Amino acid sequence: MSRGPKLSDVAAAAKVHQSTASRALDPNLSRRLSPEVVERVRRIADELGYSRNAIAASLRMQRSRMVGVIVPDLTNTMFPPMFRGIEDRLSTEGYSAILANSDFRPAKERSIIDTYLDRRLDGMILASAHLEDAEQLEALARKVPVVLMNREIADASVTAVIGDDAGGISEMFAHLAGLGHERIAHIAGPQDTSTGVARRDAFLAAARKAARGFDGRLLVAAETYSEREGYRCARHLLEAGGGPTAILAANDWLAIGCLTAIEEAGLNCPQDISVTGFNDMPFADRMRPPLTTIRIPHYRMGFEAADHLLALIAAPETTPTRVVMPPALIVRGSTAQRGG
Amino acid sequence: MSRGPKLSDVAAAAKVHQSTASRALDPNLSRRLSPEVVERVRRIADELGYSRNAIAASLRMQRSRMVGVIVPDLTNTMFPPMFRGIEDRLSTEGYSAILANSDFRPAKERSIIDTYLDRRLDGMILASAHLEDAEQLEALARKVPVVLMNREIADASVTAVIGDDAGGISEMFAHLAGLGHERIAHIAGPQDTSTGVARRDAFLAAARKAARGFDGRLLVAAETYSEREGYRCARHLLEAGGGPTAILAANDWLAIGCLTAIEEAGLNCPQDISVTGFNDMPFADRMRPPLTTIRIPHYRMGFEAADHLLALIAAPETTPTRVVMPPALIVRGSTAQRGG
DNA sequence: AAGGATCGTGCAATCGAATGCACTTGCTGT
DNA sequence: ACAGCAAGTGCATTCGATTGCACGATCCTT
Numbered sequence A, B: 001m002s003r004g005p006k007l008s009d010v011a012a013a014a015k016v017h018q019s020t021a022s023r024a025l026d027p028n029l030s031r032r033l034s035p036e037v038v039e040r041v042r043r044i045a046d047e048l049g050y051s052r053n054a055i056a057a058s059l060r061m062q063r064s065r066m067v068g069v070i071v072p073d074l075t076n077t078m079f080p081p082m083f084r085g086i087e088d089r090l091s092t093e094g095y096s097a098i099l100a101n102s103d104f105r106p107a108k109e110r111s112i113i114d115t116y117l118d119r120r121l122d123g124m125i126l127a128s129a130h131l132e133d134a135e136q137l138e139a140l141a142r143k144v145p146v147v148l149m150n151r152e153i154a155d156a157s158v159t160a161v162i163g164d165d166a167g168g169i170s171e172m173f174a175h176l177a178g179l180g181h182e183r184i185a186h187i188a189g190p191q192d193t194s195t196g197v198a199r200r201d202a203f204l205a206a207a208r209k210a211a212r213g214f215d216g217r218l219l220v221a222a223e224t225y226s227e228r229e230g231y232r233c234a235r236h237l238l239e240a241g242g243g244p245t246a247i248l249a250a251n252d253w254l255a256i257g258c259l260t261a262i263e264e265a266g267l268n269c270p271q272d273i274s275v276t277g278f279n280d281m282p283f284a285d286r287m288r289p290p291l292t293t294i295r296i297p298h299y300r301m302g303f304e305a306a307d308h309l310l311a312l313i314a315a316p317e318t319t320p321t322r323v324v325m326p327p328a329l330i331v332r333g334s335t336a337q338r339g340g
Numbered sequence C: 001a002a003g004g005a006t007c008g009t010g011c012a013a014t015c016g017a018a019t020g021c022a023c024t025t026g027c028t029g030t
Numbered sequence D: 001a002c003a004g005c006a007a008g009t010g011c012a013t014t015c016g017a018t019t020g021c022a023c024g025a026t027c028c029t030t
Helices: A007-013 A018-025 A035-048 A054-061 A079-091 A106-118 A134-143 A165-178 A194-210 A227-240 A252-264 A298-314 B007-014 B018-025 B035-048 B054-061 B079-091 B106-118 B134-143 B165-178 B194-210 B227-240 B252-264 B298-314
Strands: A066-071 A096-101 A123-126 A146-149 A160-163 A184-188 A219-221 A246-249 A274-276 A293-295 A322-325 A328-330 B066-071 B096-101 B123-126 B146-149 B160-163 B184-188 B219-221 B246-249 B274-276 B293-295 B322-325 B328-330
Touching: A007 A018, A007 A035, A018 A035, A054 B054, A066 A079, A066 A106, A079 A096, A079 A298, A079 B079, A079 B096, A096 B079, A123 A298, A134 A146, A146 A298, A160 A165, A160 A298, A165 A184, A165 A194, A165 A246, A165 A274, A165 A293, A165 A328, A184 A194, A184 A227, A184 A252, A194 A219, A219 A227, A227 A246, A227 A252, A246 A252, A252 A274, A298 A322, B007 B018, B007 B035, B018 B035, B066 B079, B066 B106, B079 B096, B079 B298, B123 B298, B134 B146, B146 B298, B160 B165, B160 B298, B165 B184, B165 B194, B165 B246, B165 B274, B165 B293, B165 B328, B184 B194, B184 B227, B184 B252, B194 B219, B219 B227, B227 B246, B227 B252, B246 B252, B252 B274, B298 B322
Parallel strands: A066 A096, A066 A123, A123 A146, A146 A160, A160 A322, A184 A219, A184 A246, A246 A274, B066 B096, B066 B123, B123 B146, B146 B160, B160 B322, B184 B219, B184 B246, B246 B274
Antiparallel strands: A096 B096, A293 A328, B293 B328
């Protein structure tokens, strides 16, 4: 556990000055040195098992080559592919990623951010939904490069990489309409999340465009993105008298809850009623019936987020961007021609 | 993006020496200072928006309060809960975790480890299965505190936190035997993984204990832990003539593949044949039928791994431990009394 | 009242690498 | 033969926080 050799040890062993050793080990600067010296220093560094102290370098260089990532809950299947995308982009530039979960708690998020600031990370990717205050977020973005992932703030003053909620919902609505459905219900997500609101608005826009009026009985909002809530809302829709022939749920969990409620009611999906989800989570294809849903390219979102963060690190004054990832309609067994 | 105030700025504003300011901001040392000074320094630090430079502190203290985690693939549902356990344990001590995926590639793992060493992380948790060479691993463990998670090496010379494969399998075997099954087949996992081998050995031990001979037709090994392989192996078992009334698969994916094969063969699970998995992954309860399986406490494994790592960091010369996490039998619909 | 203990604070030396500047070579050109 | 130049290398400072040591002041003890 003893401290290994440092640069000056390598330099001494190679009979050159530290600064020369430093340059010899840096591929960019080693061109200015004589080949023999470079060769010798490198060989000796190897022999000694020298490992560059990145901490000392960070202090001197004022950059840590690390970025912080905050997600609300890593066990949500959306996030692992996102993180992989982030890591894959970052690693090509020699960056590492620190990861933490906020558990949807603003206080926890705040404290994670504070440790990240202390650690002088070069940037942060926030997928955590809170830190409600847009002002706080902007203040943060003024101190350190920040990219939002899977969420955004109102005036787009912070770079954000998001899924195209509106596009996905309207594509799904068109799919159902194309199958002859006219009474399409919506189970909205929690209305205190940006996705819940965006998807509901997109649904209402599509519904109003398709027909004159919209029957209010065809809309319910869930309180959380959970199977339980999907079940509850579906029962509500079935009993409300709106006579839906299709249910467009705001995400896959809600849709799965629907399936249970429909089965319990003695109905059959998709013969009697079609159901759709959103996200295409793992196993969506293994439900009974397999779920028709919208796929959001999570890996690519992470990759893009990291890419934009790196750009921001390189040029901090760049104007914020809003990157929208294209959704894809995945048609499976849970939707069918109306009437079956 | 300008550099914020440093300790000496705070000190100057509070009209004290840096060292005094440093002590005032450290809860342990501030007791030795006069309350007024402590109060004043803290207030001024707040007013100035001072943020302690953790990099400089790390350099001086020779500890980074960061640990590195390597998993083969974060999108495998086992790992997110483990990581949460790790983070939850670490965060109480002010530690952060860097995460990276090795993709089962030893070269990638090696290069991740090298960056971790350069960054002078205080310790590492390795859930990546490779770095085959036990010697390399021991050499690494001599340089830096290391805890293995979900794997171990032969002579237990590195601390490891693992699931009780043998215990889980024998408990499952007993469950099936208790239901009257006598011809129990096993779909083993890949034999180049420690879990694949451990589970197969445990199965064979249980089978041999239960009956005199063991019918070789009741054993197949999958090449990967995948649904495809589960399907292939199950077909093989059904055609081999061993007449299994139950299939004990080495993990949930393999079991799910079995379900498909059984259905295709016109048989019914569990009436005609029982199937069991291992891991209790998310959605195991949503299969048709819901899967009887063994639950491994992944969150707790992560928590324990982090706990042991912290202990190792505090006292590097501690002798390696082998921590075995207890499995739990989760009985669901995929197992039934023999003969329905 | 003098010596000693205690308390609060300042001084200055680390930690390890990067780098602007200056210096020594050796070579070219006139 | 010497100015001029370039290539290669060394020197010394810097990044920001921590901490052993020392010093002065205050208080206690006998």
